[in-house]
Amino acid sequence: MRRTVGGRFVVGLVVTALAVGTLGVVAGTGGASPAHAATAEPEAPDFASDTYGDAWDYTDSSDFNTDFSMTPATVAGGALKVALARGDALFLVHSISGSLPAGRDGALQPVDTAKYTHLTFSMDQPLAKHIGAVYWFSCREQTAACGGGFTFSTVQGPHVYDFDLTAKSNLLAGVPWKSAEMVVFRLDPVVLAESEGDTGKTAAIDWVRLHAAPDATHPHAGMPPGSYDGYTVTPRPQLVVDSPNQTQGQDLATAQAGRPWNFASAGATAKVTYSNTQLLSRDATGINARNAGPNQNDPQVHLPVSDFPGSTYHYLQFDMQYDGPFDLSGSPGGGKMARVIWNVSGNGTPQIGNDILTYSTGNQSEVSLDLTASDPLDEDAIAPKLGWAGRTITGVRFDPNEDPGQATWHLRSVHLRADPTATGVTNVTFHDNAWVQGTTAEVAVGTGAPGSAGYTKIASGVAVAQGVNSVPFRLGSLPAGKYSVQVTLRHPDGSTATSYANAPVVMKADTSHDPVGRLDSASGTTSGVTMTGWAYDPDATAGTQVRVYDQTSGSRSLGTVTTSIARPDVQRVYPAAPANSGWSLTVPLTAGNHTICAYGLNQGAGTTNPLLGGCRSVTVAADTSHDPDGRLDSATAVSGGATLTGWAWDRDTTDPLAVAFYDQTSGTRSLGRVTTTLPRADVRAVYPGAPLNSGYSRTVTLAPGTHKVCAYGINVGQGTTNPLLGCRSVTVR
CATH class of the missing domain: 2.60.40 (Immunoglobulin-like)
Known part of the structure; x- marks a missing residue:
């Protein structure tokens, strides 16, 4: 199964022809050189730092996906280097319609245009008398109707460019910056005339900041942290919540067959079958294969599954790469995307998932996406479109590479995972990519969606060390359930950043420290009732307390007793229990029928005061000894x-x-x-x-x-x- 989606990508990367003489807003701040700082100010909020926990400083390859440059681009030496040729467009925030958003897709993490209103970047380019352009789109289709932007004059050599994005929009439909969240943000460093072609030269961009507007606290809002002539900018946190995360939940293949689909292991994938695929070899990186007939553009990996609930196992994860460049055209070498297709109980129509973009070597990493976060179906899927959430899934197929050619691809693993779970306690881990001494953390959890009200603080004022930090999340008196995790970091300069784990954690009550026991008997007399039983709390040091209630109408305490009677039968079943785990209590009760219940009073790390076995019904006879x-x-x-x-x-x-x-x-x-x-x-x-x-x-x-x-x-x-x-x-x- 494949569809040509090249048109989508081509539309997204259309370069609007601009006259070289057209000038836009330009506001160069001038180069900044290190110097003694006379004043200090906190760094202004920055989109990449806040959203990814990773500033666009081009110190690592994740700062820019070079598959989203229309001319050759590389991330090296702390700079994004792009060949100056016609169409040298850089998609800083990218998204393509008709695909399932994953990773740093703008559909998942759009730009809040009310918060981030300015663009500042440092670029060294060799050409004189040229212009650059900035584009933005509020739709994934990147049509002119949802686009806006402006041009600006370029400066030969190194220069810091600074723009108020709200000031002007005269490109495409002229959509104003603050009109909506933007899912695509593009920078064309130098716009070349059609006659210029490839200049053979390169522009180097040191850093890019999409940031909040300057104010009294952030007069140099466009500048990254560092020391400049007369002032210093101190860094705000670049927070990443490492766990809980989508890769930590139970794996379907492991749950059903005892081991995951690891394609480096022939045994682990012995029941996997393939169609339209030529297996070339298997090594420590997985299988090496290429597309083959009869339907060469539709390689299929059939995953062996028993029926399972889609709402439980809903995180699709796969690790694969392919040889050659990223291309979504319908010609050989294109179709660089994957797809998942599944069957649901009660219907024979295959459910066809939407495109999942896969990138070239150096840009591709393990893909993880939630099949229940939005509608995962292809727009042209066959009716009835039943989807994934709430369905019993009876079959799953993974299509790794819809290339009509024969490019070699490499598949390491495929997973279907549930939400991560923990019993009683789990660790929240996080790190700060802009850590400074004196950073503190606050951790909160809630059953609502990230960003909603009602979160419970579980830790505050935690000293944050460089590298990965860990804070325990103990369920304690909170009810069992599914919790989202929120972390807030504060730097000594007062700047803060808040982020959320990319998956909730299902917390189950840890009852291993709760008391155990039983109300063995309740015998009525003419004056009351005598109760006997046993109890044991793993955390008790001097007997376990038992509280008895009459629950005939409402709940009335009849008293508390501490275990003190020898019960060797209990110790045989619970060797750690004390010898005197038995108890007995006699209390007066009025004549009539009563319901008697006993509860163990928890000590230490337990979660509750559990009912000891079931309740007992007892009849108390009237005392007629004083009647005439x-x-x-x-x-x-x-x-x-x-x-x-x-x-x-x-x-x-x-x-x-x-x-x-x-x-x-x-x-x-x-x-x-x-x-x-x-x-x-x-x-x-x-x-x-x-x-x-x-x-x-x-x-x-x-x-x-x-x-x-x-x-x-x-x-x-x-x-x-x-x-x-x-x-x-x-x-x-």
């Missing part, structure tokens, strides 16, 4: 009623006890009360504590007929109820 005791011995019919006799007494009093009578023949009707006044030696013989006069007798009025009469002892003191002393049936004639 007695009996309705007889109910004898008499004229107009019945005589009721019996006995009663209450342990909480020696006074006569009241007895109430009820007719319960139909409903309940009170028949009055009587107190115990009659001697009952027989009762006292059985209940020595009962008073001698425990007997009672009462004649009650009843209508003719059969009645059910009942007697109740009236409780005094600690009893729970007025117990029934008995019922009798009596017929009144």
